[in-house]
Amino acid sequence: MTIRVGVRKPFRLLAPAKLNLGLEILGKRPDSYHEIVTILQTIDFGDEIVLEPATALDYRPPTEFEDDLTARALRLLAGHGVEIRARIRLSKRIPIAAGLGGGSSDAGTLLGALVHAGLPYSLARRIASDLGSDVPFFLEGGTALATDRGTELEPLSSPTGWFVIVVPPLSLRNKTRTLYSSLTPADYSDGTATRRQAEHLRQYHVLDPHLIRNAFLRPLLAFPQVRLALDDMRAAGAQWAWPSGAGPALFTWSPQQSQAEEIAVLLRARGWEPIVAAPYRPTWHEALASLALD
Ligand SMILES: C[C@](O)(CO)[C@H](O)COP(=O)(O)OP(=O)(O)OC[C@H]1O[C@@H](n2ccc(N)nc2=O)[C@H](O)[C@@H]1O
Numbered sequence: 037m038t039i040r041v042g043v044r045k046p047f048r049l050l051a052p053a054k055l056n057l058g059l060e061i062l063g064k065r066p067d068s069y070h071e072i073v074t075i076l077q078t079i080d081f082g083d084e085i086v087l088e089p090a091t092a093l094d095y096r097p098p099t100e101f102e103d104d105l106t107a108r109a110l111r112l113l114a115g116h117g118v119e120i121r122a123r124i125r126l127s128k129r130i131p132i133a134a135g136l137g138g139g140s141s142d143a144g145t146l147l148g149a150l151v152h153a154g155l156p157y158s159l160a161r162r163i164a165s166d167l168g169s170d171v172p173f174f175l176e177g178g179t180a181l182a183t184d185r186g187t188e189l190e191p192l193s194s195p196t197g198w199f200v201i202v203v204p205p206l207s208l209r210n211k212t213r214t215l216y217s218s219l220t221p222a223d224y225s226d227g228t229a230t231r232r233q234a235e236h237l238r239q240y241h242v243l244d245p246h247l248i249r250n251a252f253l254r255p256l257l258a259f260p261q262v263r264l265a266l267d268d269m270r271a272a273g274a275q276w277a278w279p280s281g282a283g284p285a286l287f288t289w290s291p292q293q294s295q296a297e298e299i300a301v302l303l304r305a306r307g308w309e310p311i312v313a314a315p316y317r318p319t320w321h322e323a324l325a326s327l328a329l330d
């Protein structure tokens with residue numbers, strides 16, 4: 037069966053970056069993945085995807101990724117008989133392999149958009165899990181407690197406030213896989229702190245920094261540039277900073293934008309290029325539904 041998916045008018049989407057507001061690793065699974073408990077949060081900083089009407093699929097990856105995740109998503113869709121009639125353009129802003137979920141967001145956000153343009157949700161969900169552990173979250177974004185290998189999602193209330201993010205340089209081949217395989221049982225925990233954070237968010241809609249854990253902090257601290265970024269964040273007034281995902285991005289949080297901007301100013305003076313961003317929940321779903329073709 038052929039499923040045709042298209043758009044009537046040009047449509048611009050933010051493919052948001054994510055932060056892990058805590059990431060605990062429970063242990064290794066028989067399938068070579070790890071069992072995790074994490075809180076995923078999309079932020080109002082990201083890549084841009086533009087969808088335009090076209091008679092056939094027209095997608096060109098923006099840069100030279102060995103295996104662009106969006107191109108892979110489109111190939112998997114074609115393999116399932118999905119005929120996309122759209123011109124798709126992707127502009128990258130999210131730093132690559134930073135722990136901010138850039139590639140996952142591009143593919144996941146596009147799949148989420150296509151659901152509102154006629155793609156069956158169950159198929160989008162299956163393709164998303166096949167593409168990567170972080171991808172299913174981006175079908176909807178927002179705030180979610182993620183378990184299993186990161187693909188079981190439970191929506192949460194979003195926290196308020198502002199994040200300041202610094203990405204120290206880290207050149208590591210297959211960064212995520214390498215860092216997962218560097219973990220030892222001493223890095224594992226039972227997920228209680230992150231589950232309590234989820235409960236805290238449900239009740240108070242603010243983050244409790246005391247409940248943030250990240251199992252990758254220990255291996256990341258082996259890199260001097262990560263230690264330097266952490267020291268500079270503290271010197272700039274951050275009371276704490278944690279990695280997002282497997283890093284190397286580090287983030288802190290402030291209840292007020294002015295305070296976050298002050299930290300960013302001091303970080304810029306130290307030579308960093310901080311990102312200041314707020315929690316973000318995509319709201320374009322209904323607008324896109326009205327532009328769907330089939
Ligand atoms: C670190 C996080 O970003 C936190 O949200 C994710 O756990 C990683 O998600 P991702 O980048 O989508 O990762 P995937 O593409 O699924 O997996 C890359 C590699 O990371 C390791 N991996 C990933 C997820 C997981 N739960 N356990 C793992 O051990 C596996 O070695 C896998 O081969």
Ligand SMILES: Nc1ncnc2c1ncn2[C@@H]1O[C@H](COP(=O)(O)OP(=O)(O)OP(=O)(O)O)[C@@H](O)[C@H]1O
Nearest residue numbers: 101104105132133134135136137138139140212281
């Ligand atoms: N569209 C894309 N954007 C960014 N990276 C991509 C894309 N397609 C494929 N990749 C590849 O995916 C890898 C991870 O990139 P990404 O920016 O998604 O990492 P990440 O956020 O660090 O992942 P994680 O969430 O695992 O920490 C990179 O090595 C990159 O070459």
